[in-house]
Amino acid sequence: MILDAHGHLGTWPDFLIPDPSADGMVSLMDRLGIDAIGISHLLAVGPSAEEGNRLAFAAAERHPGRFGVWQVYNPHQRNRLTGQGVWGVKIHPDVHECPLDDRRYDPVWELGLPVLAHGQTGSPWSDPALFAAVARRHPEVPLLLGHAGLWPNGFHRAAELAGPNPNVHLEICGSRMTGRWIARLAALIGADRVVYGSDSCFLDLRTGFGRVALAPLDDADRALILGGNLARLLEGRLP
Template identity: 30%
Template sequence: MPEKQPLVWDVHFHLTDVPGETPEDRMKEIVKYLDRMGIDRVMLSLGYPLLADPSPKQLRQGNDQVLRAVKSRPHRAYGFVYLNPKYVQASLNEFDRCVRDGPMVGVKLWVAKRCSARELDPIAKQAASMEAPILQHTWFKVNGNGPGESTPNDIVKLAGRYPGVPFICGHTGGDWELGIRAIRPAKNVFADLAGSNPTSGFVEMAVRELGAERVIYGSDAFGRSCASQLGKVMGAEISETARRLILGENLRRILTPILRTKGYT
């Protein structure tokens, strides 16, 4: 009997660089790619255009775009609310609107402020109250990060203050050898495979250093193609059990508490 196809959930997906005038149009196009690549569900975050330091009004507009896209294809996407820690109260209000009182299931943080800053504490507490994961962009840049751009070291500091919150280390810092080792001691930090070249050895090292249970597939589409990012996992020299965990089972496990609270399971 042929083995069942693995569950594939993509933790890192955007509405940018997709044809379509409306969020619904763009989501319709996205589903074509998902069907082609065998991806069951994506975690959508950020609206369009991409804004690195959005105002409260811009946050709401971008999150509304994601809400519309998710509503149009609820069986193919969940939403992560985009927040800006420079506007703490506005971010808490947006969390309540989109997650506590809305359909979103996680938090997305980008480059407005380093996530080790104390302004992140109220956001992390709010996420903890709903058992919502936080996806934080991270990077190690050879010419230095931007003033608000986090590294994996920053996410480890925040995760240490909130051990009950699952933190997903976006891109694993780009320089994944450094990123994997940086997050290794923090058991509530997971490696996101998205957004770097499909370099041989990335997934194998992550599994070896962290355990397969702490590695999560993501694409960062459409900054990257689904195919190139899936190739990291499909071509990795790891066990089939590990591959299935990475492709979707780990993310589903992390999301199960909030999905259950919302009646999605």
């Protein structure tokens, strides 16, 4: 099973997205052999968490088994969360300008669901050091460090900070990620702690998948990264 941990639907005001539709994403998934992708709607990341989450659930209902929903939590809007029918919670500390370790995210951790969070080396909102702090505070919460810190000069540090916290996994989408870096991260932290994501439809699904498919990994490690690790974290939440 190939599972993509990090996807989106919808548009963003300052970013070209040629096809923001669920139908277009499923078509590409079929061409690549991707079974399911975790989505959050960009409207939810932006101005309306409630409405964007509704649109994500509607897309998942139209395409059974192909989309898992990361419900977005906005710490300023304090929108409702559910523990049913979702892969987990998506938070974006940089868009919301709320540090990952801020107590306003307590409703997220209290659910105990997997959490996918934007991670950005050097950011006051989402630096990997904040992931380590939250992981120590909430060791029972599976935490995906989005983009593995985003910037290449921070990938190694992200792995070092995540390493002592077994509930933190490095999610590897981003335009600056490479196949060689994916292999390095697997060597640094263990392939069982690295999770494939594409950031589609922000970024091209084919490019994100190709990085892992062609990375210098052995078949067992590639299988873990492409779906085995996420399936383990989502046990009981997959069709």
